[in-house]
Amino acid sequence: MKNSSLYKGSLNTIIMKLLEEKGRMYGYEITQKVKAITLGELNITEGALYPALHKLEAEGLLEVEVEKVDNRLRKYYKLTEKGNKETVNRLAELEEFIKNMQNIVNPKLSY
Amino acid sequence: MKATKENLDLIDRYLEQRKLDFLDYKLEIKDHIASQVEDLCEKQNINFEDALPKVLKEWEPSLILKSSIWISNKDSFPAIVISGIKKRYLIYNSIILPVMIVFFVLQFIFKNEFENENTSKLLFIVSTSLSLLLSVLRYFTFRSNYQTSYSYEFNRIYKMAIMFWCFDMMFYYNSGITTILFKAMVVTYFPIAIYSFLKHMQFKNRVINL
Structure with missing residues (x-):
């Protein structure tokens, strides 16, 4: 990833957006999905991913399901009702942010 | 493979x-x-x-093993655990601190009401009952073979609540004055302790059934 600090503030929104699309996902699946979508440009480290998932769970935005898969237990995350509503808000905020950044970085495009 | x-x-x-x-x-x-x-x-x-x-x-x-004053002054945990628990504590602190400040201010505004013997007794009964209930829940987490980050959190909050309850008792027996602040601490920590306990039990039950 070229500049991880630029993505840092959007990590929670990225996770929520993916969960909104896929329904439920487990940690490794999230990292691989992000890597695939961004063609390897964004690499979410496990050290950033799990604390973020646990914080979203503590805020009541995610809930957990545990299942036995391939001889081991797997923890799936999915959005709660509150999480679904919050995803819409956060995506709108992110879009607004991208639009503003676009205006600053490339003012000609905004006309 | x-x-x-x-x-x-x-x-x-x-x-x-x-x-x-x-x-x-x-x-x-x-x-x-x-x-x-x-x-x-x-x-x-x-x-x-x-x-x-x-x-x-x-x-x-x-x-890598790390320690944090926010979590424990004697235990060390892997960095990923420290980071996760710290993020949850930030949420808890954002609830605890404003409530404590409100209690602190109320103590001065309603000074006479709090000094009333009946109010003091009622507050004492409430904080003692909550402390007893937390002690019962502590027994269940102690008996559990599984340790989760939530049970660790619960035990830590439990110790804090009991410590404030003891401070309250000591203060009362030494000076005869009852303080709202220590009781308020017990009352404020209680819902967070219950949340941690329930999350621990919920997770434990999910895993046990698999």
């Missing part, structure tokens, strides 16, 4: 060496490492034993 039971035991032992004892973290990190190794085996056409050290090297910074 899917990880065998022996392969998974190898990951288990590594995580235990790294003092990753909380079940909620351990099972998902074990699954993550196993999935990562399985993918690497497929991509590089190597066996599990050769791929595992490569993956574990990537995990080293997240599993």
Whole structure:
């Protein structure tokens, strides 16, 4: 990833957006999905991913399901009702942010 | 190539060496490492034993033992656990601090009401009942074979609540004055302790049934 600090503030929104699309996902699946979508440009480290998932769970935005898969237990995350509503808000905020950044970085495009 | 039971035991032992004892973290990190190794085996056409050290090297910074004054002044935990618990504590503190400030201000505004014997008695009964209830719940977490980050949190909050209850008792018996602040601390910590306890039990029950 070229500049991880630029993505840092959007990590929670990225996770929520993916969960909104896929329904439920487990940690490794999230990292691989992000890597695939961004063609390897964004690499979410496990050290950033799990604390973020646990914080979203503590805020009541995610809930957990545990299942036995391939001889081991797997923890799936999915959005709660509150999480679904919050995803819409956060995506709108992110879009607004991208639009503003676009205006600053490339003012000609905004006309 | 899917990880065998022996392969998974190898990951288990590594995580235990790294003092990753909380079940909620351990099972998902074990699954993550196993999935990562399985993918690497497929991509590089190597066996599990050769791929595992490569993956574990990537995990080293997240599993390095650290301590934090916010979590414990004597225990150390893997960095990934410290970071996760700290984030939850920030949420708890954003609830606890404003409530404590409100109680603190109320103590001065309603000074006469709080000094009233009946109000004091009522507050004493409430804080003592909550402390007793937390002690019962503490017994259940103590008996549980599973330790999660939530049970750790619960035990820590329980100790804080009991400490404030004892301060209140000591203060009352030494000076005859009853303070709202110590009781308020018990009352404020109570819902967070209950939340941690319920999350622990919920997770434990999910895992036990599998």
